[in-house]
Amino acid sequence: MMNVEPPNGSDAPPERREREERTGAAVNDYVAMVARHRPYRDTSPRRTIPFRDFRQEVRRHRPSDLLPTLAALALAGGDPPFSAQWLATMPPWAIALAARESILWGNEHRKEGVTGDDLRRLFNAHNDVVGVPRERDDNFVLGMLTQVAYEQFPYQESIFEEVSRTHALLVDGLSAVNLEVLSEKAWEEMLGAPLGQVVGATFFLQVAASKNAGWFDHKWLDRPDMQEIYDVWPREVIERRALELSSTFEEFKAAYHAAPHPPDGNERYSFNPLVERPFVRMNDGRYLAPQPRLILRTITPGALYYRGIRALGEPFARDLGKLTERYVGRQLKSIKPTPDLYPEILYGKPEQASTDWFLVLPSVVVMFEVKSARFGLLERAAAPGFEKRTKSLIDKAVGQLIRSSTEIDARNPAFEHIPSDRPRIGVLVTAEPHYLANSHWTRETVQQAPFPTLTASLRDIELLAALPLDEVERQLVEIANDPDRSTWSLGTAFDRSKKQGPNVVLQEAWDSYPWLEELDIDEDQ
Structure with a gap:
């Protein structure tokens, strides 16, 4: 205890x-x-x-x-x-x-x-x-489970992957992809400091609050022993970040009432301003994080997505899509031994694009279609019509997978390096978890391909990439063809009895920061 x-x-x-x-x-x-x-x-x-x-x-x-x-x-x-x-x-x-x-x-x-x-x-x-009983339509069960999943599952996910992914996805990829608006300078203008410094300052605030029962006091920054920290994370960045992540009670209430709300009776699924600003400013001048686990989540890709959309609009969404596609490829390339992996193929007149990645294995070709679209607040709360968003996303991706598969069968010269003599599996990769996308309830509403398809989050792909290549092949084939396991979240369906190594991409991203985990910032010193 x-x-x-x-x-x-x-x-x-x-x-x-x-x-x-x-x-x-x-x-x-x-x-x-x-x-x-x-x-x-x-x-x-x-x-x-x-x-x-x-x-x-x-x-x-x-x-x-x-x-x-x-x-x-x-x-x-x-x-x-x-x-x-x-x-x-x-x-x-x-x-x-x-x-x-x-x-x-x-x-x-x-x-x-x-x-x-x-x-x-x-x-x-x-x-x-x-809550208020839902209308017992065809989406009754899906609606209830969607509400529960988005309320509960994010709090049960390890923050290591979320924070490391920010660097690997949003920093490492900037120079490798032709982008419209995103750059190191754009991040600095949006956040008031380089993204890496903002990640570090947020980590500092997380450690400070965790060591002090959720509290953060600006007076601690005046201590003489803090200079070592400021050599890595400038004080002005920490102060700015603390202010950004805090609100007064009145600001908190205004943010809550300005957000869209689900139907009456489902208030528990309404917007919680602590997700964006986890600290509240108390009457004694100190800041308090009532749920400290939310602090580091403010610099995950999901949180930064909304910051970018507000600042840069649709071009940001397009850039994020390109970065996400590259990130999935980088994860797949990290599998050992190095797999036969091929990128998107451009073909036809007018020019069309194939699915994003082709993983060629001895017994199967796995096609990956990457989508960075995200669920909105009301869709997470399963407000009426929520299922249309999922259907639109999955139908578009499955259509792309089917078209690429058809071109392989037709022996289109542009696809000649993709074998046509073996079964195929389609994997739809989403930037954030769509927890029930593989379930029977969702599958009954979306387009079906003539080959097995699975939906995977970036977290699922990171788990997959930590497996040796032969296990990647065995497990994907077994899961895709299992009537039961294919309806689970992919990460849950993996055979955990097989030893997994660390995810190389995430570990490199984590190690790129001087995390200063041994910092001594207790209040009583």
Whole structure:
């Protein structure tokens, strides 16, 4: 069982030290309660409550008490993979949701303090929330599972891949691809500093908050022992980044109300401004991250996508598409031993483009079609019509795969280096996970190819590229032809009994930064 030791800086006012001690006691009490918990089979009907009852449970507490307690609890949970017991009793997405509701609707005119039993009531209420029943149409199950997937799965993904991918995808590729608007200078103009420095500054803020129960205090930057850090990450970049990633309570509320919202009854899936600005500015001048896991996610490709679209418009989206295509090729080329891999083929008059990559293996040709399109907020919340976005994306990609396959069969001279004497598999690669794209519910609504097709995220491709070449071939063939496993998320379908090495591309990207993981930035020094 993990204990949470509250920071007790000698310069902190006595009132603050007392609050921090109460926070640590509440978290330790609840963690101990969870450790003693033993699930049991209960055949009675489960209690269900509307979302407004969960909101009222949150509003029982002062934000100045609840938010620090949630931050400390989030850090007590450590990093994924989380245990099933942890996910059932203090899920990280519930922490972020409770923090959102506290900032939006809480006030200081409440009873002081939060106890372990208060946390028990809060998370039980969260687990009992039921939304407005969905219309029982053909997409009923798909809609419910889409909501759950996009609410929960991102919090269970390792941040190593997400952060490393930012550098490998958005920095390493700049000089290798002919782009319209993206460049090192464009990133610097957008972010106020080179992208690499922004990644480092964000990492610094993550470490600072993680070491100090979610808190960040600008006064720490005045310490004389910080100069070593500023030699790598300039102080002005750290300060600018901290300001960018924070909001006042009023700014937070304005951002929430300005965002599109799903239908009434599904408020839990509404926009959470903590995703874009994970720190809130508290009354004492310090910044607090109620769900610290969201800090580093602000510099993932998915987060930077929206920054780029706002600043550079559609040309940015086209550039990102080119970078994503190159990134998939770079991952596939890293497979050992080096595979027979061929890029996009231009053919015909008027000129057309084939699928993006052809991986030629002894028993199969695997065709990869890469798409960088992303789900919007309402589509993640499975608002009416959400399935049309997925269908459009998959149908377009499958059509491209079918056309390339037809040209191979027709022995088009432009495709003469692609064997026509073996089966084919099509892989649609998406820049972000489309968690249910392989499921029966999605497959029933989209175009079908005359050969097996799978949808894979960049994370899935990174897992694939860490396998030896013979395993890549065996596993893709087995999964694609298995009626059950072919409907799973590709990363889940992989045979994990086979030892995987590190992903070379991601490791090189991670190692390119002086991560300073041993930094000592505890408040009490």
